[in-house]
Amino acid sequence: MLAIPLIDIDGMKKVNDSNKSHSAGSNAIRLLVKSIKKHSADETIIIRPEQAAYVIALMPNKSIEEANKVGINIQNDIKESGLDLEANLKYPLTVSIGTCNINKITYTPEDIIQMIHSSNMSIKEARKEKSQNSFKEFSGMELLIPEKNAREKIFPEKLMVNFETVDKIQKNNGNVGVENLDTKIALKEVMNTIASKDEITGLYRRSFVYNFPENNRLLNNLLSKTNTRKLSVAVIDVDGLGKMNLKYGPVGDKVMKLVSEMAMKHCGVNDIMYSHAGDEIIVLSPSNNKEIVTLCEKIRKDVMNIVLENDGTKPITVSAGTRTANIKTNNIKEFSSIIEKLIDDADKGLYKAKTSGKNKVQSFESLKEIKLGR
Secondary structure (H helix, E strand, O other), X not given: OEEEEEEEEOOHHHHHHHOOXXXXXXXXXXXXXXXXXXXXXXXXXXXXXXXXXXXXXXXXXXXXXXXXXXXXHHHHHHHHHOOOOOOOOOOOOOEEEEEEEEOOOOOOHHHHHHHHHHHHHHHHHHHHXXXXXXXXXXXXXXXXXXXXXXXXXXXXXXXXXXXXXXXXXXXOOXXXXXXXXXXXXXXXXXXXXXXXXXXXOOOEEHHHHHOOHHHOHHHHHHHHHHOOOEEEEEEEEEOOHHHHHHHHOOOHHHHHHHHHHHHHHHOOOOOEEEEEOOOEEEEXXXXXXXXXXXXXXXXXXXXXXXXXXXXXXXXXXXXXXXXXXXXXXXXXXXXHHHHHHHHHHHHHHHHHHHHOOOOOEEEOOOOOOOOEOO
């Protein structure tokens, strides 16, 4: 899944002329980038073709509804904030937005180019009815194919691609925090991110977490956090999901999505969460045994409040097994192997929780934590 809002500053020339400075337009772009980062996920990639008055947000694993919500929030931000200038703005700052979304497992660069063009054409359609602060979702059955001149304008060989955080943008003295990158690099980044997430749960796929660990920023970040702390693993499983499907119909996907949302709500910024075997969630966290058990308990209690409308199912519950260890390695491949061992142990805790009544959290540890690694 991929959603693409294209956000265009209304009357950029008038914005510059009204302030008698081209820096007004730069400040407008800077403000726009900050707003996009504020309202979208970290994995969103922000693109601005050089000298353009618009910004493209590539939002992997987001629905059109989510993209539209981000767009409305951006419009409100821009309208309320205005430009960060000493002089009063004589020309009101507004943006018009077009959005596009298609659901596919894999995307080609051509798909993405056509989505961007479709978003851009949506803006043009919206401005026929309202010249400023307009908004339109692309509703065509087939994506629009840009002509050569439109393609080169919207998606040139060189792009200004933003991978920075808001803080870095703010400290960049007016620069929007972008760098020139080849178009192919930007497209590859987007497609890799889309492939990394499970379509049902929105969690990372196991293959993404462990494939080529030496190049994986997730595991490298986790390893850096565990050099001074412990590593904990949790295996969370929905109780009786198979029987639920047999009795009430195919509700499994809906249940896993809701449970995953509950779990994501409680996980920290340094935790890694991914789906496993269809009905399990794995959590990797730089935390101690007490902290990981507390985390699982919060998830377990929250899940019990899930209600499936009109499905008639009994309350949903989960069981979890946890395992904690001291990590003494700086080798990412060895770290990956250790994680697998910890998951095996956490799975034994899960088995104990399941066989002793379910809807429980069971730690593998008995009296002391086992040290792994060199």
